[in-house]
Amino acid sequence: MHSKVTVVFCGEEYAVSPQQGLTIGRSGDVEIDDNPYLHRTFLVVSHENGFWWLSNTGSTLTATVADDQGLFQAWLNPGARIPLAMPRLVVWFTAGPTTYDFEVHVASPAFASVSAEPVRDALRDDTGAATVGRVNLTPDQKLLVVALCEPFLRRREAGTSQIPSSAAAAERLGWTLTRFNRKLDNVCQKLADNGTRGLHGGVGKLATNRKARLVEHALSTKLVTEEDLDLLDTSRAEAEAGAAR
Incomplete structure (x- = not known):
């Protein structure tokens, strides 16, 4: 049984088929924008060897991938891929003057996040830093x-x-x-x-x-x-x- 994966962009939800996957780009299954700086197919969500993956199939652009708690971050270079092993991931990338972000929801991820104290609520020193x-x-x-x-x-x-x-x-x-x-x-x-x-x-x-x-x-x-x-x-x-x- 494959876990359900959904991509959310600008309020629209896109269910991902394990057989066909999902392409994201200027003319992908998820049409991000008519931006000449954006690859026609930039990112791909696919299922392989029992795992869901996010791959960067572009040649120049990079993407930042993180969980919704700020505990995990990956920088996805062209040709790289990472497993979608958390319930909710956010992806950011910039093409020309515009920065985009979308969410990836995994119904039954391979791993579970461990709760931790937010690192941003840290102490201040005498200078207010x-x-x-x-x-x-x-x-x-x-x-x-x-x-x-x-x-x-x-x-x-x-x-x-x-x-x-x-x-x-x-x-x-x-x-x-x-x-x-x-x-x-x-x-x-x-x-x-x-x-x-x-x-x-x-x-x-x-x-x-x-x-x-x-x-x-x-x-x-x-x-x-x-x-x-x-x-x-x-x-x-x-x-x-x-x-x-």
């Missing part, structure tokens, strides 16, 4: 990540969003663009130093899609959540009050 796992984010760094993730945190279902430009995010925070870019550099470097892949394009060279990778990582690990959206309004009000003085 929040500890997330092994990464310490200062209040300003946390604000920057929330500003970039805001369109996704305000959505109620899987779908599509565009990451704010640096200028738009800086304005949202009441910062100068120079300040925003400097802190973006710091956040990317800090996460890269702690093992997050995709934030550097090489030695001393930041990847051009670093914001997309940062957003995918932050959402998939619960680095920021809907609860953090209030920080944006507080920060903006403080910035305006400081400018008025």
